[in-house]
Amino acid sequence: MGLLGTRLDRGSSAGRWSGWRPTVSLFQHEDLLIDRFELLTEPQFAEMAQEVAADIRLVSPETEVRIHELSFGRDAWDLADVYGALFDWAKQQDFRLGEEDYLLHITTGTHVAQISLFLLNEAGYLPGRMIQTAPPFGKLRRGDSGVGRYSFIDLDLSRYDELTSRFAKELLETTDFLKSGIATRNEKFNRLIERIEQVALRSKAPILLTGPTGAGKSHLAKRIYELRHERAGLEGEFVEVNCATLTGDTAASTLFGHRKGAFTGAQANRPGLLRTAHGGMLFLDEIGELGLDEQAMLLRALEEKTFLPVGADSPVKSDFQLIAGTNRDLGAAVSEGRFREDLLARIQLWTFSLPALAERREDIPPNLDYEIERFTQSEGRSLTFNKEAKEAFLRFALSADTPWRGNFRDLNAAVIRMGTLAPRGRVRVEDVEEEVARLRASWHRPVQEESVELVDLTSLLTPEQLAEIDPFDRIQLAHVLAVCRRSKTLAEAGRELFAASRLKRAKPNDSDRLKKYLDKFGLSFEGN
Structure with missing residues (x-):
């Protein structure tokens, strides 16, 4: 199957055999035998199509040539019109995939027509392999046949290691x-x-x-x-x-x-x-x-x-x-x-x-290196961490109890402060400890209990269970459950509930403390 090349396939004089004509050349290769050719053309080029068909029969008598006239509408460069005409033709064909092999010649036709053929082939409406022809290498001399070359187009890019x-x-x-x-x-x-x-x-x-x-x-x-x-x-x-x-x-x-x-003040x-x-x-x-x-x-x-x-x-x-x-x-x-x-x-x-920094802690080390390099470039002076200082900061930064509420802004600010205060641009352990305390203090938020809507405990506990809890403890439990419900994780709820006491611990474990508290009442973070 192929389109008539209205410019390159042209030729009716005896000299036409010394030039390269893409459609005719397809039938001049001894190792490529084609039984039937469906030649597609617009009505105004029907006479040229007959001439090309006659030449095909001369060079390949065993090939049956069928001419199909397709109207591409008013504009042969309009993708919708060209694709629609080719699509309608393809739907009318009775392709017998189990009995015949099909080739789709995409060398001829306008760029729009070639794109349409490719799309129809990709979608399965025009089955088979795509084939292209090309003129001989170098300039043709008198007496040359002009047969040229042909090749199959394989669009499976995974087979091309270099391209992949x-x-x-x-x-x-x-x-x-x-x-x-x-x-x-x-x-x-x-x-x-x-x-x-x-x-x-x-x-x-x-x-x-x-x-x-x-x-x-x-x-x-x-x-x-x-x-x-x-x-x-x-x-x-x-x-x-x-x-x-x-x-x-x-x-x-x-x-x-x-x-x-x-308006007033709009002077320009x-x-x-x-x-x-x-x-x-x-x-x-x-x-x-x-x-x-x-x-x-x-x-x-x-x-x-x-x-x-x-x-x-x-x-x-x-x-x-x-x-x-x-x-x-x-x-x-x-x-x-x-x-x-x-x-x-x-x-x-x-x-x-975009995830929060606390949700991608494995990215903190490379981002720390990036911030150090950015500080060096912006300030025009080198910034380094000694080994113990960097290990200390990363232990803090990677801990599940470090909230990083300000995300990358906090990380950037931390590097700027340490870089500015570090003697001779070399961050020490004591500089890290000072910065960690500063960050923890900045993250501390007093809990505004009046803004929390308490949980109705009767929906979670039986009357017998409620009777065993002091009224003082009921209010505390209702508040804790309200915080749990609005928090995404157990750790997040724990950080809010133990916001003050956690700062006094070397290794705060908010999740474990909250879990043990809920266990006392037979409750869990997931089931409240």
């Missing part, structure tokens, strides 16, 4: 770029970065990055922009704004700009951040903090690529890619009426949740 290695290396380099060269070890996080890499290079749709404060959303957004700028042709700027800093009347002006005289036109991001990328961190009016304007800007600056009569065009970040549950915000459901539907096509 090359693609694997390219993927590794790309994901390594998104991770800033940090050799992360957490499998879940590494898979997440691989997915982000695929989306970043293939999609222009909005991306929503979720996760706790300090998990690296802003840093990752900047790396995604740099990757798209380098590899996907993104030409505009990277514009970042923390929506929590946008308040009152200035929010709309900052994002969408304003016209001179729009202002383009706004959306206009600045035209052709580039806009990162809206903490998007859940945007007001409802700004959310509506943002939705229009995403859907229509236009928005109305404050005080303007005509819309402004801006085509940008959006990355949004949040540490809030936007679904809950929709239920509470604080976030527009239609905007959430628009921005959550690609949603990636």
Whole structure:
């Protein structure tokens, strides 16, 4: 099966045999015998198709040539029209896969037609192997036959070790770029970065990055922009704004700009951040903090690529890619009426949740090395840890009892403080101990008991069990169970409940203490 080459297959004079014609040459190879050829052509080239068919019969009398006229519509370069016509033809054929072998010649036809043939072959509508022809090496001389060459196309890339290695290396380099060269070890996080890499290079749709404060959303957004700028042709700027800093009347002006005289103090036109991001990328961190009016304007800007600056009569065009970040549950915000459901539907096509640092402790050592190197570069002076100091800090950092509430911001701040205070840029054990105490103090949060809704103990304990518990202990137990229910893990609940006493212990074991407390009442963290 093949398309008529309306330019290369042309020729009716005697001299046509000294030139290379891709379709005819397919039948001039002694080691390639073809029983039947389905020649596809547009109606206006029917006469040329008859001439090519006659030449095929001359060089290969045993081949039956069937001509099929297909209409590609008004535009032979329109993918929908060309693919549709070829698809309709393929559906009409009675392919007998068990009895016949099929070849699909993809050398001729427009690029659109060749792409359509490939897609139909890949989808199984046009079965068989793909074959391509090529002219002879070098320039043809008088008397040369012009037979040329043919080869089969094998798209199973796994069979090409060199290509497989090359693609694997390219993927590794790309994901390594998104991770800033940090050799992360957490499998879940590494898979997440691989997915982000695929989306970043293939999609222009909005991306929503979720996760706790300090998990690296802003840093990752900047790396995604740099990757798209380098590899996907993104030409505009990277514009970042923390929506929590946008308040009152200035929010709309900052994002969408304003016209001179729009309000008191508007002494000149202002383009706004959306206009600045035209052709580039806009990162809206903490998007859940945007007001409802700004959310509506943002939705229009995403859907229509236009928005109305404050005080303007005509819309402004801006085509940008959006990355949004949040540490809030936007679904809950929709239920509470604080976030527009239609905007959430628009921005959550690609949603990636970044884990907290405490959930990927195996990545702390390489991130510590990264922060040390970053400090050295930014401060222009070397920073090192002696062996005992580094071991002490990693013991603390990797402990399950270390919450890392501020995530990577805490780690970065810790390195900056130790690097600044360490004599001659060499961190000692005493510097680590001072920093550990500082971090623990910063993580201490007094429990606000009045904000905790106590658990109804009658739903968990029998009247007989309740009768054996003092009223004083009932209130304490109800509070403990309330904290357990809102905590993700036993360790998280223990850290909150023993927030004060744990700081006085060399090796706090909050999980074990809480488990033993619940055991006294025949309860468990999972079953409350």
